[in-house]
Amino acid sequence: MKGWALGATALIVAGVAACAKEEQAAPAARPLPRGVTWEMVAKGQALFNGAANCSGCHGRDGGGGFLAPRLSDREHLHLQTSSYGEILERIRSGVPQPKRHPGPMPPKGGADLSEEQLREVAAFVHHLDPGGQ
Numbered sequence: 001m002k003g004w005a006l007g008a009t010a011l012i013v014a015g016v017a018a019c020a021k022e023e024q025a026a027p028a029a030r031p032l033p034r035g036v037t038w039e040m041v042a043k044g045q046a047l048f049n050g051a052a053n054c055s056g057c058h059g060r061d062g063g064g065g066f067l068a069p070r071l072s073d074r075e076h077l078h079l080q081t082s083s084y085g086e087i088l089e090r091i092r093s094g095v096p097q098p099k100r101h102p103g104p105m106p107p108k109g110g111a112d113l114s115e116e117q118l119r120e121v122a123a124f125v126h127h128l129d130p131g132g133q
């Protein structure tokens with residue numbers, strides 16, 4: 001019994017260590033913010049690359065393009081903390097004065113998004129974003 005408990009403890013410790021390592025290697029895997037579900041992230045991704053056409057400027061899955069920056073790196077032009085709330089409001093208001101790109105981002109990227117869809121797109125962008133300054 002004792003041996004079993006020790007073995008289990010070792011397994012748990014190894015598991016936690018592996019998770020910590022993984023987190024370092026893939027900082028993009030931020031925990032979901034309060035009120036956000038994986039379903040919202042998935043729906044947001046479909047909108048981003050589809051009906052909302054964010055990908056038309058930001059590239060597929062926010063990889064970046066000539067018209068708009070990559071959204072999956074630590075470089076932020078119009079975000080301080082890249083919290084879910086901040087990302088949501090940035091998408092809502094757009095970017096009237098771009099810093100490095102030729103034209104502005106209209107509010108909601110110019111797409112006709114409901115409040116629910118806006119939250120889904122923001123959930124996907126938050127998931128892409130590794131956080132930080």
Ligand code: HEC
Nearest residue numbers: 054057068076077078079095098099100101104105108109
């Ligand atoms: C017409 C092109 C265009 C479309 C469409 C567009 N964006 Fe943007 N987006 C931009 C530009 C330009 C910037 C600012 C880049 C700069 O300052 O040089 C920006 C900035 C952003 C930022 C802030 C990035 C940062 O580094 O601070 C986010 C988040 C963002 N867009 C999300 C979206 C989402 C989500 C959609 C779809 C609903 C979308 N954008 C649609 C052009 C676009």
